[in-house]
Amino acid sequence: MKNGIDSFNKLIGRSKRGESAISNDGHPDISSDYVFCSISHTGNVREKNEDSILASQSSIFYSGKDIKYIYASVADGLGGLKNGEKASYLATTRAFAYFVENISFLGDGVEPHRVLEKAMRRASSAIDEINCKKDKNDMMASTLTIGLVFKDTLYYSHSGDCRIIKFGQKMDFINKSHRVPKGNQIYSCLGIEREFEMDSGYSPIEKGQSILICSDGLTDMLEDAVIKNIVKANQRDPEVVCSNLLQEALKNGGRDNISIIYIYRKN
Secondary structure, rough: OOHHHHHHHHHHHHOOOEEOOEEOOOOOOOOOOOOEEEEEEEEOOOOOOOOOEEEEEEEEEEEEEEEEEEEEEEEOOOOOOHHHHHHHHHHHHHHHHHHHHHHHHOOOOHHHHHHHHHHHHHHHHHHHHHHOOOHHOOOOOEEEEEEEEOOOEEEEEOOOEEEEEEOOOEEOOOOOOOOOOOOOOOOOOOOOOOOOOOOOEEEEEEOOOOHHHHHHHHHHOHHHHHHHHHHHHOOOOOOHHHHHHHHHHHOOOOOOEEEEEEEEEEO
C-alpha cells in the first residue's frame, strides 16, 4: 500500500490542468512491455484548459509476484458551467486517490473495472459536495474516463464523451459516448446528478496493439481515418503519436481543449 500512496503523492502535481504540455511523465521504465505518453493543450479558441489528465505506472503484488499496471484518466470540465477546470481536476485526482487506497482489492479477486467504478463514484461525490454549497448558477460538472492496463487487459470505467480507442488490425471504439446524437449535449457526467450512467468493461491487449484515451477536442476535430493513419504510421512511438495528433487537431481548428493519453504494448 505504501507504494500506491507514494505514487499518488508524487503524481498529484502531474495531473495536467489549464496548461499546454507533453510528457512521458518522467516515470522510471518499470515495464518494458508498455510505453505511454500524455499531452494536453488549450487549443486555438478557448481561453483556458478545462481538461485534466492523469497517467501513472506502478505495480501490485499479485499471485506471488509483482504485476505492473498503467493507470490513465482524462476528464473534461463541462462547458457552459463555471469552474470546469476545477471539476475536471477533482475528477481525476479524487478517482486516483481512491484507486491507490484500494488497489489491494485487485489481488482479492475483485474485477478491476469494479474498483474503477467506485473510484468514479468517489470523484463524483467530491464534486457533489462542493455543488451542494453553491448557488445553481455556480454548479460545476465533469466527464471522466479511466483506463487501467493490468495483466495485458484494458479495464475501464467512463461517463461522458471522452473516448477509448484500441488499435490493432482495425480501429475500435471501446467505450460508449454519453452525448446526444447529432448534438453537443452530454446526458451523463459527474456532478450534475448523484446517479449517473457508467460504461465499464474490459478488453484484452495483444502484442503490437495500442490504446488511445482522449477528450472530444481531438475526436471532434479529426476524422476517424486521420486518427487511424497517424497512429498506424507512428504506432511504436507514443510521443510522436501524441504530438502529431495534437498538431493535426490544431491545424483543423482546435476549437476545444485537446487531451490525449497513448499506450502501446511492445511485447
